[in-house]
Amino acid sequence: MTAPAPAPSMPRSVWLVAEREIGSKLRSKAFVISTAILLLGALALVLWGGFAAASAGGTPVAVTADSRQYVEGIPGLELTDAADRAAAESLVADGTVDAAVVGDAASQTGYAVIADSSPPTQLLLALAQLPPVELLNPEAGTSALGYVAAIGFGVVFLVAASLFGSTIAQSVVEEKQTRVVELLISAIPVRTLLAGKVVGNTVLAMAQVLLLASIALVGLAVTGQGALLEGLGEPIAWFAVFFLFGFVLLASLFAAAASMVSRQEDIGSTTTPLTMLIMIPYFLVVFFFDNPVVIGVMSYVPFSAPVGMPVRLFLGEAQWWEPLISLALLIATCAGAIVVAAKIYRNSLLRMGARVKLREALGS
Template structure:
């Protein structure tokens, strides 16, 4: 059961009151064995996944290629290739188009190296590195990005946002209802204003959520460095930094609404009746980015919708689809929405917190007469 903090003196400022509540929220989570164990498991699983993925990418040898007779000399001493001999360039292009090989090496008189690589939508990086000198690349169907890598990055951003937002959002909701159910809230608001109590709860849980995000980012950097994936790390650095910034304001938005929604009920078993719409908003970006990670239109829309921008915009930055000004505009929209959500949530929280018994309707919660 939650215990009220020591009653502050009459001269306590709003900032001191917010920090008092935030410190209480942080302390209660860090003393919870369930929270500590679940966090440790999450971090270890993330580290194992990053290291495994890095080594799997590094060990991806045996690139299947087609080679014409007049180009065999260029790949004779190159290791890590599965060579299929073909009659001519036409046969080599047919093998690439059919998917039998990832690329083809053909003689090319116009190339200073004497040969060229023929690929479908993108040239295998492993092959280009193994050839030591990068030859001209002819793409039959040009396409940006690596679909498999893009999918993995989409899963990463989506899962982290989903887990962190749902975990801490649910924690805030349970804390609010527990304090109402046990009447602890009456002691709390006799010491500090209701809005100070809300601000402290949001800030305390935001600190914990951001700490997890930063640790996960550090794990990604360490894991990719250990496995030698420096090129991928350079490509992910900017999007990860933007993800942290967007997540900060996105979480504050959601945390305010979760606390407000929970204040409308007085029993733990009724929490779902008011927080389900918010849970759906948290889950939506995950499923959208999983199913539409290769759809520029859907990602563009997601990057400007406040609830999905923390996932959509970093994903577009990773794919190179966003202009330099787009994350700034999207962040401005998110911050404006965040301010509006805080004001709305504070009103609902203040009008519903001391109302016991049945569920408070949204109209009553928004009405000053409902206080």
């Protein structure tokens, strides 16, 4: 008599479930078409913006003798010499130039940018390092650079978290309706099934983010706007790390919330609060990107940190140790959410019919 094959190890089981999740998404025409549209749209946007920037006239910038070395040779700038800092400020104030670059011994970069109401985005993105920015009339406008950064990081996280969060929820309920879940948990533990679902969708989400980043790099290179990426390396790297843990946090909660219902029509009743946890922080970061207090707080809140902290890093408003503390808080929250989600998932997965109450799902 042949002995039964040994059960696969937990890592192997998790990856088998993850492969199943990845394969089912890649076989879905809706998923493939929507991803293709997203990537093509991103490529078209990058190319359009790059060519528009390349065809636009140069940015008029005043420079003093002690700052010319920092901007000389940068494409897209029309330099005007100023005798001293006061003369440079006068050129900015009367509108002769959009901004001025002056020497600043107190700055780590050796120079500072002076602008009227908001610094020109093209200038700041062209500089190798973001310098301090001094506004002559700060109440007259807001920084377009900060707004672009908040929108860019925010949209990527919002779209990925919402899209894959709803996909995980639908997958969980579909398995409950078709009774497939009963077969799955007869072969592997419930926590392994949950882990596999989270891992599989995280791989897909990260792949989309990397593809979008690659498209941005290629698009800017094709349009001759490679200088726009200078200074973005560190914020983008941190965004990828924060995105990873932030997505795992939300994915596990979406799976747990979906396990509490048995019909596709009821998914919204348990996942709506999670959707709000994604959207509210996103809008707060976008609308208050120029408020140091609000954006500072949001960069430490786990649900908004994946957007808030990279924006602060991009604008040079965060100290080197701040992203480490924020990431530690996010990881701790992620670990706690996984424990809670696993408990809800285990207690609700096999219960059919009426929606499982949260108190019952959290019961022992």
